[in-house]
Amino acid sequence: MVARRLFRYILPHYKLLMVSVFFGVLVAGTDAATAYLVKPVLDDIMIARNEQLLILLPIGIILLFIIKGICTFVQQYTVKVVGQLVVQDIRNQLYRHMLDLSLRFFQERSTGALMSRSLNDIDIMRGAIAKAAIVIIKDTLTVILLLALIFYQSWQLAILAFVVMPLTYFPVRAISRRIRKYTRFAQAKIADLSQTLQETFSGIKVIKAFGLEPQMTDHFRQTNQRYFSFTRKAIKGGSAASPTVELFTGFGIAITIWYGGTLVVQGTMTTGELFSFMAALAMLYKPIKQLLALYATLQASFGAAERVFDVLDTEPEISEPQSPVEVPLPIHEVAFQGVHFAYDSHELVLEDINLRAGRNEVVALVGMSGGGKTTLVSLLARFYDVTRGSITINGVDVRQIGRQQLSKLISFVDQETILFNQSIRYNLQCGNASASEDDIWSALRSANADVFVSNLPEGIDTVIGDRGIRLSGGQRQRICLARAIVKDAPVLILDEATSALDNESEALVQEALNNLMQNRTTFVIAHRLSTITHANQILVLDKGRIVERGTHQELLQYDGVYRRYYAMQFSQTHTEKDVVSTGDSQV
Ligand SMILES: Nc1ncnc2c1ncn2[C@@H]1O[C@H](COP(=O)(O)OP(=O)(O)OP(=O)(O)O)[C@@H](O)[C@H]1O
Ligand SMILES: [Mg+2]
Known part of the structure; x- marks a missing residue:
């Protein structure tokens, strides 16, 4: 045999x-x-x-x-x-x-x-x-x-x-x-x-x-x-x-x-x-x-x-569709319908997720660690297939979209800042091989990374070491952001994309991100709630379920997890009594 x-x-x-x-x-x-x-x-x-x-x-x-x-x-x-x-x-x-x-x-x-x-x-x-x-x-x-x-x-x-x-x-x-x-x-x-x-x-x-x-x-x-x-x-x-x-x-x-x-x-x-x-x-x-x-x-x-x-x-679990459906552009809707998901056969990590995000919309995911936020966006990028339900982009099931097209549709800034041991130029061109020198620099500027990159010995041709080891955590994160900006995909996923930045850099990068979100559909995962107050929808995930949803204002008015969460974070950074005194700060 x-x-x-x-x-x-x-x-x-x-x-x-x-x-x-x-x-x-x-x-x-x-x-x-x-x-x-x-x-x-x-x-x-x-x-x-x-x-x-x-x-x-x-x-x-x-x-x-x-x-x-x-x-x-x-x-x-x-x-x-x-x-x-x-x-x-x-x-x-x-x-x-x-x-x-x-x-x-x-x-x-x-x-x-x-x-x-x-x-x-x-x-x-x-x-x-x-x-x-x-x-x-x-x-x-x-x-x-x-x-x-x-x-x-x-x-x-x-x-x-x-x-x-x-x-x-x-x-x-x-x-x-x-x-x-x-x-x-x-x-x-x-x-x-x-x-x-x-x-x-x-x-x-x-x-x-x-x-x-x-x-x-x-x-x-x-x-x-x-x-x-x-x-x-x-x-x-x-x-x-x-x-x-x-x-x-x-x-x-x-x-x-x-x-x-x-x-x-x-x-x-x-x-x-x-x-x-x-x-x-x-x-x-x-x-x-x-x-x-x-x-x-x-x-x-x-x-x-x-x-x-x-x-x-070993059969690839995520199989290329037999006859891929071309998604018509531009993207006007990303939707989850009754999505259930389990990594192993037994425990559901996501349960009955329903959401709809339109063009120019920002969907923020918040919740406790381990709540399933990263998992949810991984399903959209089809790193895994849903256990039940479906995820569609412009009405086309992601399982019907050819892998090449799907990867072109989505820009993903991961929680883990994974970079190749190559030049910064090479890493940025991962997203778009035809990106010009100007594109690269403008992306670096948007990600607030231009200053430190131009100070590197060989500029964008500096090789950054195994897994980007020669850069600081925040620098790596900005390079990852710039990589997503260069890619310029219609669906943008930011999984704690600014968590390693100090407040000042974050504010600067946030501005660039807000520009980037124009004309796109964006999913943002953030532990720092101050960065998502302008989101069109905020979904609070708890143990794999969406327990609250609405805008920042709506959720603050509703006396729930989000408000407690917000109050708690706010009390750490500010001392204004009126914010903490929402009456529910026992968390
Ligand atoms: N590859 C995996 N295999 C099995 N279980 C996993 C895997 N990745 C995550 N999980 C489990 O799925 C659950 C949700 O994890 P997930 O990473 O989606 O959480 P999260 O909301 O992104 O958390 P955090 O805020 O800490 O990033 C967790 O209980 C975790 O243990
Ligand atoms: Mg996560």
């Missing part, structure tokens, strides 16, 4: 593979010829003293080895290149496929395991493909030709010598199983190691701040140790394989000497024939050993291939 599937990846490179097969045949032929030449060396040169052959044979042997060398080179080279080409295809396909998978897929798996799949597992596959191709082509042929020679020299002796051969199968199989088992364990540990590394590099600050170095070192050392102990068992198996095979070889040779010697003494076989036979027999064990060892290699690679195919077979 796995083998057949792997074969399908090899098939496109069949031309190169044929070259390899051709040269593999020649290599096998030279091996058999070498064994055959033992007979004239003994019978004609040593025994019959043929002086002409004494000159010719060594020349022939040199030629034979030159041919063999060249053929081996071409065969190995081509077959290894095929292996590389195959894994290149698989790796590209895997990467492409993983990008199509939903957020959920990545949340459920560790980064380390995914990295190990994309790098280690594929590399194991490559090793096995190359080895399999070499071994299967060359060694099988060598075995066949040498066997032919052996039977040609003396079939009785051949049968006898091979009585012991099948017996090697059992120990070799047992050893192979062991190798396979421990290789699998070792691979899992490699995944753990890469996970630890990944967490260490991305969490280095926390490690240092909490003084976790000793724990991390211990953990790493233990995982590494476990990897070692599994690998050692696999190595043990691997090292036992060849002596086991050799032991049986010894039996074969002993029997051959005994019975072959008898035949020579009786005169039914020449000395040359016997030695040619023994040479062929000796040469035979190596390719057979290779073929047997291949079993273990293939087992390991099938394991790796299964893990890779497993990812490739």
Whole structure:
């Protein structure tokens, strides 16, 4: 099954593979010829003293080895290149496929395991493909030709010598199983190691701040140790394989000497024939050993291939619609109808959400942490699909909109400020590849980021470090805002987009945002209520339900969660008694 599937990846490179097969045949032929030449060396040169052959044979042997060398080179080279080409295809396909998978897929798996799949597992596959191709082509042929020679020299002796051969199968199989088992364990540990590394590099600050170095070192050392102990068992198996095979070889040779010697003494076989036979027999064990060892290699690679195919077979949960519907522009309505949503099958995170946002409207979402605000806007961007109900843009269900168009319709400034380790220019052009230098600067100005960017050593061409590590939290946030501004999409989602800014910067950025919201449909999530007082609708989310809705004034008049929330925040920043004395400040 796995083998057949792997074969399908090899098939496109069949031309190169044929070259390899051709040269593999020649290599096998030279091996058999070498064994055959033992007979004239003994019978004609040593025994019959043929002086002409004494000159010719060594020349022939040199030629034979030159041919063999060249053929081996071409065969190995081509077959290894095929292996590389195959894994290149698989790796590209895997990467492409993983990008199509939903957020959920990545949340459920560790980064380390995914990295190990994309790098280690594929590399194991490559090793096995190359080895399999070499071994299967060359060694099988060598075995066949040498066997032919052996039977040609003396079939009785051949049968006898091979009585012991099948017996090697059992120990070799047992050893192979062991190798396979421990290789699998070792691979899992490699995944753990890469996970630890990944967490260490991305969490280095926390490690240092909490003084976790000793724990991390211990953990790493233990995982590494476990990897070692599994690998050692696999190595043990691997090292036992060849002596086991050799032991049986010894039996074969002993029997051959005994019975072959008898035949020579009786005169039914020449000395040359016997030695040619023994040479062929000796040469035979190596390719057979290779073929047997291949079993273990293939087992390991099938394991790796299964893990890779497993990812490739994961259906993207958020599927591209069969026939995408083009949303007519401009956007005049974004609506949620009876939306229910659960991350896992059991607990509803959103319940019966209904809302309608028109053009030029700002919908603000407020509520306690964990209330479902981020989840609600994630559904609009279709990071997840609703469990029940529907979300429509201009009446078209988001599930019917092609992914490319949907991503063009929505600008998302996330709670997490995720930036690439590239220049600021590159990061801003994510939203719009054709943005000009002027567009970039004007976006930076709107996001109140122009001053600090122009003070950077290389301006907008400054590379900002992994995850934007060389910028302050507020600077990162402003870059993210500028990125959304450059993108200029008709639906704008701001998930605490100004939370990392000081009051003064926030006021400045807020002004730019107010301009940006013109002619758009905007969803704003803000913990600081002062930034959303002008919203057309404010929705208060509590435990996944909309518990209050209205304008700022309406909600203040209504004695509910919002008013308490507002009073509480206001009392922290202001001390005016009249605001706090709304009578409901017990929260
Ligand atoms: N990827 C996820 N998988 C499972 N549950 C999740 C996931 N993300 C969020 N949740 C859960 O969904 C609920 C709502 O989370 P959400 O992030 O939408 O809250 P929020 O209102 O944005 O909170 P905050 O104000 O803290 O950002 C929480 O109870 C959270 O535990
Ligand atoms: Mg949130």
